[in-house]
Amino acid sequence: MNDRNRRLVLAQRPSAMIDGSTVRMEEVPIPTPGHGQALVRVRYLSIDPTIRTWMNDAAGYLPPIALGEVIRSVGIGEVIASNTDTFAVGDSVFGPTGWQDYTLAGEGASGLQILPPGIDPPTALNIFGITGMTAYFGLIDVGRVRDGDTVVVSGAAGATGSVVGQIAAIKGAGKVVGIAGTNEKCAWLVDELGFDAAINYASDDVKGRLREACPTGIDLYFDNVGGTLLDVCLGQLAMRGRVVLCGAISTYNDAQRAVGPSNYRNLITRRGRMEGFIILDYADRFAEAQLEMATWVADGRIKHREHVVEGLERAPEALNLLFTGGNTGKVLVRI
Amino acid sequence: MNDRNRRLVLAQRPSAMIDGSTVRMEEVPIPTPGHGQALVRVRYLSIDPTIRTWMNDAAGYLPPIALGEVIRSVGIGEVIASNTDTFAVGDSVFGPTGWQDYTLAGEGASGLQILPPGIDPPTALNIFGITGMTAYFGLIDVGRVRDGDTVVVSGAAGATGSVVGQIAAIKGAGKVVGIAGTNEKCAWLVDELGFDAAINYASDDVKGRLREACPTGIDLYFDNVGGTLLDVCLGQLAMRGRVVLCGAISTYNDAQRAVGPSNYRNLITRRGRMEGFIILDYADRFAEAQLEMATWVADGRIKHREHVVEGLERAPEALNLLFTGGNTGKVLVRI
Numbered sequence: 001m002n003d004r005n006r007r008l009v010l011a012q013r014p015s016a017m018i019d020g021s022t023v024r025m026e027e028v029p030i031p032t033p034g035h036g037q038a039l040v041r042v043r044y045l046s047i048d049p050t051i052r053t054w055m056n057d058a059a060g061y062l063p064p065i066a067l068g069e070v071i072r073s074v075g076i077g078e079v080i081a082s083n084t085d086t087f088a089v090g091d092s093v094f095g096p097t098g099w100q101d102y103t104l105a106g107e108g109a110s111g112l113q114i115l116p117p118g119i120d121p122p123t124a125l126n127i128f129g130i131t132g133m134t135a136y137f138g139l140i141d142v143g144r145v146r147d148g149d150t151v152v153v154s155g156a157a158g159a160t161g162s163v164v165g166q167i168a169a170i171k172g173a174g175k176v177v178g179i180a181g182t183n184e185k186c187a188w189l190v191d192e193l194g195f196d197a198a199i200n201y202a203s204d205d206v207k208g209r210l211r212e213a214c215p216t217g218i219d220l221y222f223d224n225v226g227g228t229l230l231d232v233c234l235g236q237l238a239m240r241g242r243v244v245l246c247g248a249i250s251t252y253n254d255a256q257r258a259v260g261p262s263n264y265r266n267l268i269t270r271r272g273r274m275e276g277f278i279i280l281d282y283a284d285r286f287a288e289a290q291l292e293m294a295t296w297v298a299d300g301r302i303k304h305r306e307h308v309v310e311g312l313e314r315a316p317e318a319l320n321l322l323f324t325g326g327n328t329g330k331v332l333v334r335i
Numbered sequence: 336m337n338d339r340n341r342r343l344v345l346a347q348r349p350s351a352m353i354d355g356s357t358v359r360m361e362e363v364p365i366p367t368p369g370h371g372q373a374l375v376r377v378r379y380l381s382i383d384p385t386i387r388t389w390m391n392d393a394a395g396y397l398p399p400i401a402l403g404e405v406i407r408s409v410g411i412g413e414v415i416a417s418n419t420d421t422f423a424v425g426d427s428v429f430g431p432t433g434w435q436d437y438t439l440a441g442e443g444a445s446g447l448q449i450l451p452p453g454i455d456p457p458t459a460l461n462i463f464g465i466t467g468m469t470a471y472f473g474l475i476d477v478g479r480v481r482d483g484d485t486v487v488v489s490g491a492a493g494a495t496g497s498v499v500g501q502i503a504a505i506k507g508a509g510k511v512v513g514i515a516g517t518n519e520k521c522a523w524l525v526d527e528l529g530f531d532a533a534i535n536y537a538s539d540d541v542k543g544r545l546r547e548a549c550p551t552g553i554d555l556y557f558d559n560v561g562g563t564l565l566d567v568c569l570g571q572l573a574m575r576g577r578v579v580l581c582g583a584i585s586t587y588n589d590a591q592r593a594v595g596p597s598n599y600r601n602l603i604t605r606r607g608r609m610e611g612f613i614i615l616d617y618a619d620r621f622a623e624a625q626l627e628m629a630t631w632v633a634d635g636r637i638k639h640r641e642h643v644v645e646g647l648e649r650a651p652e653a654l655n656l657l658f659t660g661g662n663t664g665k666v667l668v669r670i
Contacts, residue, residue, distance in 0.1 A: 061604045231595065245603045260566065260595025268580045268611035269396045275610075276603035 007100035036107035038087035040077035071099040126330035135163035147172035155224030157185035159330035234263035245276035305329030342435030371442035373422035375412035406434040461665035470498035482507035490559030492520035494665035569598035580611035640664030
């Protein structure tokens with residue numbers, strides 16, 4: 001530990017994968033909590049694909065990160081000094097910490113909230129955090145998963161995808177098929193998480209394997225990746241099939257315009273629906289979802305895995321894991 | 336008139352625009368109505384873009400037209416002989432007549448039904464037929480048009496598009512913008528049908544004009560054409576915008592794979608929905624829609640225009656008008 005606040009700021013907008021020139025480590029004084037504020041030592045960062053989209057100079061659902069600004073990120077920290085009754089020293093807090101050692105909580109500071117006791121930080125950032133919430137509301141509210149559905153998930157060994165598949169099974173899906181990038185990931189999906197089938201997009205004949213695994217077509221495709229897989233799944237959509245657009249990680253590093261899905265026309269003939277969402281819109285319903293998820297985790301019906309990278313300075317490398325497929329489960333940075 | 340039944344059958348599957356080699360005129364004996372059947376002289380054919388899709392050797396929402404089979408089409412005819420109490424000589428009937436002079440109605444024959452008296456055939460095939468029903472249910476049920484919506488319609492001077500824009504205004508849309516292919520069509524939309532603005536896609540800067548006309552973005556895009564315009568409109572979608580996929584006429588003649596809409600990713604950031612439909616699914620609700628449409632037509636709130644082509648032999652030419660943009664309003668063939 002240092003008596004300075006190390007922070008990673010956006011140095012240059014990336015045109016593809018982020019690299020050494022994208023972020024810059026700075027050391028600044030540790031912030032001083034004012035009246036109504038608390039000082040937080042950041043312990044864990046949640047590494048999410050959306051961070052990459054905020055680095056582009058393009059309006060999305062949030063403004064881009066400005067050049068020189070700390071990289072925006074959710075995390076968990078510990079209160080180490082407090083000038084407010086809201087936070088006591090020793091409290092765990094979660095929320096928008098940014099990629100840095102210290103931040104402030106409380107009045108006029110970032111919207112950090114107290115983490116209920118009894119939840120370990122990695123699980124909090126995975127299952128009970130944005131990741132788990134995205135899986136829950138995307139599948140249930142946007143996708144309206146139904147009894148007997150054939151559900152296909154891309155990015156299936158990732159944080160969101162692995163939870164989506166398990167919730168689908170709990171909610172009565174007839175078949176859950178995951179698409180992932182290595183045989184090890186595929187084995188994890190089937191052997192440990194109970195997926196009915198898993199397809200390795202890097203080595204399998206995806207169209208053929210999907211046709212075998214989904215002989216009546218795809219009722220619900222939960223798309224984390226975009227690109228070719230979205231097009232393939234649209235091509236095999238069942239009548240009244242639904243496509244939940246959660247992300248498009250295969251395209252986030254593209255400097256060029258992404259290729260659009262030609263098979264979108266199947267949405268007409270199959271009476272299909274393709275819908276996007278942003279999990280922040282569901283914030284006022286997180287509690288209900290977290291309660292239900294907690295029972296599933298306690299029952300062993302939802303298993304989860306975290307891939308922890310050690311050190312703030314390795315946060316950029318951790319982010320790149322999402323794009324190289326180097327992770328299984330949720331990527332976190334421990335500071 | 337002839338004592339033979341002239342009919343147009345599919346001679347060869349087209350790879351692009353249909354031409355002289357696509358259909359073949361045959362003369363066969365006039366069919367003899369059996370017990371429970373009536374003989375119908377076909378008077379009008381409804382010329383719809385979907386006919387072109389049935390000529391391809393690809394499964395759609397209906398099987399392709401087989402080689403040698405009469406071109407599938409909705410039409411209106413007159414009963415000229417009857418062996419059933421269901422149909423009397425002189426009755427007007429509508430339904431799947433096909434591109435031919437005569438067909439049979441009744442038991443075991445095509446599903447022709449009696450046209451209620453007082454509706455002239457062109458209006459019946461336009462406003463009260465598939466065209467009007469498509470506009471009505473597509474906009475209201477699929478698009479869920481809302482008070483104050485900015486609605487954009489492509490193929491706006493076509494049969495469906497021109498009605499969509501007028502229903503949108505009736506249903507409280509804040510702004511209705513049509514996209515069409517000539518200045519004359521644009522003038523018709525604004526001056527006669529009451530559209531708030533019209534954009535000529537062939538000569539205007541579509542992106543710029545759309546941005547001017549829709550400063551808060553597009554709440555509802557009713558897409559008849561696909562292709563570039565779909566991508567442009569996705570790029571200007573408002574928050575929670577909806578895209579109704581009715582057709583993709585700009586792509587039906589493509590032998591190559593259509594280009595997909597890259598801007599589909601806006602459906603994520605803008606929480607948008609893109610949904611297709613096939614009007615046949617709404618058949619059991621046509622009566623309610625026809626009743627409402629009848630009052631709007633009677634009040635002068637919905638205006639309509641028919642483009643009538645004379646002669647069965649010109650049906651292929653009439654179909655091509657839809658693709659060259661040679662029509663304003665509904666294309667019909669009078670036999």
